[in-house]
Structures are given as C-alpha cells and as structure tokens.
Amino acid sequence: DIQMTQSPSSLSASVGDRVTITCQASQDINKYLNWYQQKPGKAPKVLIYDAYKLETGVPSRFSGSGSGTDFTFTISSLQAEDIATYYCQHYDDLPYSFGQGTKVEI
Amino acid sequence: EVQLVESGGGLIQPGGSLRLSCAVSGFTVIHNYMTWVRQAPGKGLEWVSVIYSGGNTSYADSVKGRFTISRDNSKNTLYLQMNSLRAEDTAVYYCARTRFGYTYDYWGQGTLVTVSS
Numbered sequence: 140d141i142q143m144t145q146s147p148s149s150l151s152a153s154v155g156d157r158v159t160i161t162c163q164a165s166q167d168i169n170k171y172l173n174w175y176q177q178k179p180g181k182a183p184k185v186l187i188y189d190a191y192k193l194e195t196g197v198p199s200r201f202s203g204s205g206s207g208t209d210f211t212f213t214i215s216s217l218q219a220e221d222i223a224t225y226y227c228q229h230y231d232d233l234p235y236s237f238g239q240g241t242k243v244e245i
Numbered sequence: 246e247v248q249l250v251e252s253g254g255g256l257i258q259p260g261g262s263l264r265l266s267c268a269v270s271g272f273t274v275i276h277n278y279m280t281w282v283r284q285a286p287g288k289g290l291e292w293v294s295v296i297y298s299g300g301n302t303s304y305a306d307s308v309k310g311r312f313t314i315s316r317d318n319s320k321n322t323l324y325l326q327m328n329s330l331r332a333e334d335t336a337v338y339y340c341a342r343t344r345f346g347y348t349y350d351y352w353g354q355g356t357l358v359t360v361s362s
Contacts, residue, residue: 173348175290182339182352183282183290194350226290230347234305237290 247271
C-alpha cells in the first residue's frame with residue numbers, strides 16, 4: 140500500500156500569510172493526488188485534484204503542485220475562513236489513502 | 246441540488262452488526278462510483294470501500310470480509326453492511342460520490358458508529 144506523509148502536522152499563521160503544506164508519497168504516484176479541506180464537524184471538501192487543478196468554485200488563493208512523490212499545497216494569503224485541517228489523498232492504486240492531515244490555525 | 250444523507254449509525258456492542266444508509270438526490274447512484282470513508286474520533290480520514298457503476302466492489306484490508314457495500318437503484322441509496330464490529334471501527338462514516346473514480350466531490354454529513362460494551 141502507498142503511504143502518504145504530510146508535514147507539518149499543524150501550523151499557526153496570521154491572516155495574509157503564505158501557507159505551505161507538503162505531502163510525500165512512499166512511491167511514484169504521477170499526478171494522482173487530491174487535496175481536501177475539512178472544517179470542524181463538517182465533511183471534507185475537495186479543493187485540488189490531479190495535483191494542481193482547482194476545483195470549480197474554490198478561491199484562487201489555493202493551489203497545488205508536484206508530481207511523482209513530492210507535492211505541495213499552498214494558500215497564498217491565509218484568510219480567517221481557511222482555518223481547517225487539510226488532507227492529501229492519492230489515487231494511484233487502491234487503497235486510496237490519505238495523509239494524516241495538517242491543522243491550520245491562526 | 247445534490248444531497249447525500251447518511252443514517253443508521255449508533256452505539257453497538259463488539260461483535261454486533263449495523264447497516265448504514267446513504268440516501269442520494271441530485272444524481273443516480275447506479276451511474277456513479279460511490280465510496281465510504283471513515284474518520285475515527287480526533288483522527289484522520291480512512292478509505293473503507295468503493296462500489297463501481299458496474300457493480301464491482303473493493304474494500305480496505307481492515308474491513309474485508311466483515312463489511313459489504315451495496316446499492317438499491319430503485320431507492321437511489323448506498324449501503325454499508327457492517328458485521329463483526331470491533332472497537333476500532335468506531336468512527337464517523339461518510340458516503341461520497343467518486344468523480345472519475347478517484348475524487349470525492351460530494352459528501353454526506355456523516356453518521357457516527359460507536360462500538361463499545
């Protein structure tokens with residue numbers, strides 16, 4: 140099974156800051172990666188698919204990059220409503236595992 | 246409007262069984278891949294099972310042989326039959342539409358399953 144390792148596990152930033160989260164796959168997954176946002180008590184919401192494609196309706200301050208084993212998720216200017224936990228998820232082969240999550244706080 | 250509404254969760258003793266339901270509106274279950282994802286309290290997300298539009302299914306090793314995913318096309322509802330439940334199955338269970346087979350674009354609100362004596 141492919142393991143996904145996210146870092147950091149949590150971070151604290153200020154409104155307007157640039158925030159970067161990394162996700163590393165245990166083997167080459169090409170660009171088969173999604174990023175999700177989960178707010179407390181809510182279901183996850185997809186933000187990025189295919190490693191860099193922005194889901195319809197998602198603000199452009201969110202972006203993704205990378206391929207192979209190393210991926211990056213960026214919030215270009217953190218907003219108060221971005222407080223959440225973010226997860227990467229690969230879909231190279233079943234099981235489609237998630238990273239352990241990164242909790243973003245202000 | 247797309248809606249997924251899970252039900253069927255609750256408190257169950259170890260070894261017991263539960264059937265979760267996910268009632269869907271806004272799209273047809275039979276024409277989509279559908280997935281169950283769970284989240285233990287305070288923990289991350291775990292893929293559980295998928296049913297493809299053709300009816301094939303797949304399961305995480307942790308639930309294989311104990312859980313069964315199915316659907317009722319006439320009710321446009323997805324199910325997860327969970328048998329031989331263990332404490333480690335305690336989680337919020339989400340159903341999700343699986344776009345192109347790998348992106349979960351619509352989710353239910355989740356239903357909590359607690360396995361405890």
